[in-house]
Amino acid sequence: MSVHLTEPENLVLQARDVRFDWSQVPLHWIPGDPVATHLVNVLHLLLPAGEEWFVRVFKEAVPHIADDRLREDVLGFIGQEAVHASSHDGVLDHFMEQGLDVRPFVRQAEFLFEGLLGDRNLTGDRKRAWLYERISLIAAIEHFTGVLGDWILNAEALDEAGADPTMMDLLRWHGAEEVEHRHVAHDLFMHLDGSYPTRLRAMAETITMLATLWHRGHRFLMAADPVVKGRIKGGVHHLRRTGPAGLTPDGRMVAASVRRYLKRSYSPLNEGSTSQALAYLASSPAAQAALR
Ligand SMILES: [Fe+2]
Numbered sequence: 001m002s003v004h005l006t007e008p009e010n011l012v013l014q015a016r017d018v019r020f021d022w023s024q025v026p027l028h029w030i031p032g033d034p035v036a037t038h039l040v041n042v043l044h045l046l047l048p049a050g051e052e053w054f055v056r057v058f059k060e061a062v063p064h065i066a067d068d069r070l071r072e073d074v075l076g077f078i079g080q081e082a083v084h085a086s087s088h089d090g091v092l093d094h095f096m097e098q099g100l101d102v103r104p105f106v107r108q109a110e111f112l113f114e115g116l117l118g119d120r121n122l123t124g125d126r127k128r129a130w131l132y133e134r135i136s137l138i139a140a141i142e143h144f145t146g147v148l149g150d151w152i153l154n155a156e157a158l159d160e161a162g163a164d165p166t167m168m169d170l171l172r173w174h175g176a177e178e179v180e181h182r183h184v185a186h187d188l189f190m191h192l193d194g195s196y197p198t199r200l201r202a203m204a205e206t207i208t209m210l211a212t213l214w215h216r217g218h219r220f221l222m223a224a225d226p227v228v229k230g231r232i233k234g235g236v237h238h239l240r241r242t243g244p245a246g247l248t249p250d251g252r253m254v255a256a257s258v259r260r261y262l263k264r265s266y267s268p269l270n271e272g273s274t275s276q277a278l279a280y281l282a283s284s285p286a287a288q289a290a291l292r
């Protein structure tokens with residue numbers, strides 16, 4: 001349940017410094033539930049490469065922006081996503097130290113974001129079309145990061161299950177910044193292109209891509225986990241248990257948010273609460289550790 005207070009206006013987006021100490025975080029940071037732990041962990045496999053891709057694409061978009069406010073938002077977005085990518089990289093190092101070798105799947109994520117979705121050495125109109133195409137995909141992906149950010153801020157079932165506080169802080173700090181900047185990618189797409197059919201197509205492609213990556217990523221982690229050793233087969237079908245239990249996002253909640261995205265009247269500002277996000281960011285232990 002989102003907290004709806006008076007929403008702040010004219011917010012300047014800025015990257016926040018954070019410090020995480022992973023040394024005490026157990027491999028199965030949702031105690032006794034490697035299945036749910038790894039459903040969330042798929043994020044860590046995808047985000048470093050995915051968010052570095054956001055940064056490259058948005059840097060390319062900056063010279064095309066004819067609105068000072070939007071340019072400022074995009075620059076703030078770029079700064080935040082760069083810190084997110086490096087923070088999730090820190091988790092991957094910790095997984096490696098615990099005997100969970102994530103490199104084969106990370107290489108696949110890098111191939112996707114640097115190869116398939118990377119620069120194609122195009123020029124002129126084709127270069128611009130490929131830029132706008134990728135921005136439409138990022139806008140659709142950012143719908144999900146905003147919805148997931150709102151979800152994790154309110155995921156009390158994870159606290160009740162004893163989820164590790166450092167991991168919860170990473171997810172909630174990141175989720176709160178996703179809520180804070182949830183309008184930027186959509187605003188950029190609407191400013192440069194704004195085509196409704198493109199928006200629909202990008203969402204269809206994004207759903208296909210994310211569902212495939214989540215399924216494969218979870219199967220990979222369950223097989224590579226040095227404790228589970230493949231005894232439980234991974235896959236997104238596990239969401240049927242973990243979603244209603246509140247340990248992962250619920251499929252019906254996500255589907256309802258997609259139906260809102262598909263409307264012409266969609267506004268990302270109607271997803272989640274900026275004031276709740278800012279309240280979390282003001283109290284995040286990792287942000288306070290960086291200040292010390
Ligand atoms: Fe992010």
Ligand SMILES: [Fe+2]
Pocket residue numbers: 081142145177178181
């Ligand atoms: Fe984001």
